[in-house]
Amino acid sequence: MAIKMIPFSVCFLYLSLNFRLAVAVCNIPSIYHGDWYSQEAGVDVKTNVAFDKWRRDSVPQEQLECISIYTHPQQSSIIGGMNSSMVNTTMLMGIFGETDVNKCYYCIDVLYRTPNIIQYKRQDCIRLNSGKPITIDKSCRGITEGLPTMDNAITMFRRSVVKLNCITTIEGVYQFSYEVGGPTSLGGICNEPRSRIAACQDPGSAYVDNRMFLINYAKCRDVSTSVDQQIRYQCMGAWYAVKNGVGYTFAAVADTVEADERERFKCMMTLKDQKDPNNQIRWVMSRFPSCTSLNSIYDGDRKLVLTRVIPTTDYLPPQCVLPRNMSGTWFTQGQQFKSDVFINETHIAYKTKINEFELLETYYSCQQTQGTRYMMTRVTAGRCEVDFVCFDLMPRHHSVIRYRVGKPSRLSDEDTGNFMVKKFRETCSWMSFTYNRDETDWKYEVLILNPPTPVPCPIAGRFNFEQWPVRDSEKIATRIRGVTPRPRIQVDCRIIVSEIKSCPVDMNRISIDAEYCETVDYRGRPIGEYDVSDYDLTCVGFWMEDYKSYLITWDEEDAISNFRCWVYERLSWTDVMMSRSQNARCVPDQRADSFQIPGTGLALKLTESERLFDDCPQRFDPGLDPYRKPTIIYILNKSAAVTPSIIIISILSLLLTFIH
Numbered sequence: 001m002a003i004k005m006i007p008f009s010v011c012f013l014y015l016s017l018n019f020r021l022a023v024a025v026c027n028i029p030s031i032y033h034g035d036w037y038s039q040e041a042g043v044d045v046k047t048n049v050a051f052d053k054w055r056r057d058s059v060p061q062e063q064l065e066c067i068s069i070y071t072h073p074q075q076s077s078i079i080g081g082m083n084s085s086m087v088n089t090t091m092l093m094g095i096f097g098e099t100d101v102n103k104c105y106y107c108i109d110v111l112y113r114t115p116n117i118i119q120y121k122r123q124d125c126i127r128l129n130s131g132k133p134i135t136i137d138k139s140c141r142g143i144t145e146g147l148p149t150m151d152n153a154i155t156m157f158r159r160s161v162v163k164l165n166c167i168t169t170i171e172g173v174y175q176f177s178y179e180v181g182g183p184t185s186l187g188g189i190c191n192e193p194r195s196r197i198a199a200c201q202d203p204g205s206a207y208v209d210n211r212m213f214l215i216n217y218a219k220c221r222d223v224s225t226s227v228d229q230q231i232r233y234q235c236m237g238a239w240y241a242v243k244n245g246v247g248y249t250f251a252a253v254a255d256t257v258e259a260d261e262r263e264r265f266k267c268m269m270t271l272k273d274q275k276d277p278n279n280q281i282r283w284v285m286s287r288f289p290s291c292t293s294l295n296s297i298y299d300g301d302r303k304l305v306l307t308r309v310i311p312t313t314d315y316l317p318p319q320c321v322l323p324r325n326m327s328g329t330w331f332t333q334g335q336q337f338k339s340d341v342f343i344n345e346t347h348i349a350y351k352t353k354i355n356e357f358e359l360l361e362t363y364y365s366c367q368q369t370q371g372t373r374y375m376m377t378r379v380t381a382g383r384c385e386v387d388f389v390c391f392d393l394m395p396r397h398h399s400v401i402r403y404r405v406g407k408p409s410r411l412s413d414e415d416t417g418n419f420m421v422k423k424f425r426e427t428c429s430w431m432s433f434t435y436n437r438d439e440t441d442w443k444y445e446v447l448i449l450n451p452p453t454p455v456p457c458p459i460a461g462r463f464n465f466e467q468w469p470v471r472d473s474e475k476i477a478t479r480i481r482g483v484t485p486r487p488r489i490q491v492d493c494r495i496i497v498s499e500i501k502s503c504p505v506d507m508n509r510i511s512i513d514a515e516y517c518e519t520v521d522y523r524g525r526p527i528g529e530y531d532v533s534d535y536d537l538t539c540v541g542f543w544m545e546d547y548k549s550y551l552i553t554w555d556e557e558d559a560i561s562n563f564r565c566w567v568y569e570r571l572s573w574t575d576v577m578m579s580r581s582q583n584a585r586c587v588p589d590q591r592a593d594s595f596q597i598p599g600t601g602l603a604l605k606l607t608e609s610e611r612l613f614d615d616c617p618q619r620f621d622p623g624l625d626p627y628r629k630p631t632i633i634y635i636l637n638k639s640a641a642v643t644p645s646i647i648i649i650s651i652l653s654l655l656l657t658f659i660h
Ligand SMILES: *[C@@H]1O[C@H](CO)[C@@H](O)[C@H](O)[C@H]1NC(C)=O
Pocket: 073, 074, 075, 076, 077, 082, 086, 087, 088, 111, 112, 147, 240, 241
């Protein structure tokens, strides 16, 4: 029985193979169906793809039918969502209706890019009589050697464009310079402020603005290739592909008014994370509907260099003023990034370095104010949104402003008429400052004047200290600082102590010496007097918040952060505890003895040790009233500053002398 079965099954297999070659048995994926435009060797080509047919409508006309299909394993896409129907395939096709045994078979590799873009490559004719049987696995190079690349595939543009959101292609508001013509361009670069790109999506909007963007070309008088032209492009989707070993983002767009398909479709290319030192973004755009002419972001038919600009809105001119003494240049440490902040009477500008190449510029303009609350318009360079946010600004003290920012409220099309009152109520209600009702643990943000004006330190006196560093790099250790004004003296030191002091000689400074030489010389003076302290911290501001005392110091030589935040607390008459944060921001749960929680790293315990001739009285200010005027009087003929009590006593005694 078994012996008889084998020839039968072989025969069946043979028959079925023949049958497969003779009759179309494969379905072209539905995502490829439709009418397409492509440019092949400079000629316009229109193609119709249907159920099992691939028909070229342009002359020479030709109709292929699908014989066999191989679906390549799907790779997840970086851009946009994918579903199981979005596939790359290799198809074996034959000329429809051709009965000749020597007829041509073709292998077609298709790359799915976006619902509007597919790319394909067709291999040369394969004939049956070439010896080997034709099978898709053996004959098609797309399977044996891999799919085609950006360079050797032809890009097909869907003629009735499927509506897609532009967000994967381009978003934001930009000014741009452009250069028309490839490497042989005679024109030159046209950089006009009026040249603008506006690609503003309104999240959730079903309107057409999410699917189009506007390029406004302005003419430069000295650039002959420049034009005054406004073009609205419809987005056809974006994809990621490797070219010359570099992964680029490609995008296709369709001019919304152009009827000539040769002029209608364009291919664009850019590089994500361009690391441009000027914070600019380069795009190249093709002249014709083809992607092969784009070789790099410096080499394409039309080169665009985009600069982020702030969106235009009626709510930028200021309507109110900020407190006068807040004007200046400030520094703030956010949770993640630090920013330079510029404040004038009406505006606040944040410049935040996201990384070495990316700068985020945000502008606030004062609109309405009540008490300490200021409702401001917020715009960010390169972004479309216009928001209203509320600042709660505490009056400035020392070189410090404490503030909070409330939840933003977006300006939308419905905001008409006298809506500002409503906006103020919405953004500046006290509830808007806490993002979450249960979040009672909020703290003020801190702006620090940069460079700061020094203030007398809240902790003064001479102390020895004990330290708890979380790791060695946090430890306060002896170091040789750059150029010392006086060379270190090589002395035999018998008593070495740690020293931290802030004395009336310079009340604004805390000096720290990890190994201070307390040995005295023949005159009874400590030889350590000739030594230079390891760290000099300038006090910038201090205050009390939630029963914790905070201090900001500044150290020009600190490689980690010039500004540091400390939490300090007096333990007894002679002892003070302080905890140093990693940067200018104290973490919310930091206490005076914290050194292990993230964001901190060092705690110091100070023990009073004033010596007879130190002239360094102890002083401690918990920062209860940071607005109190510092009680110092500078005496000009002496470099030291003394406490007013001494002055008053001297004046009183002088008066007394006169009266008598
Ligand atoms: C199709 O192939 C290209 C190139 O190999 C690849 O980048 C892309 O992710 C593939 N698409 C799918 C849907 O797998």
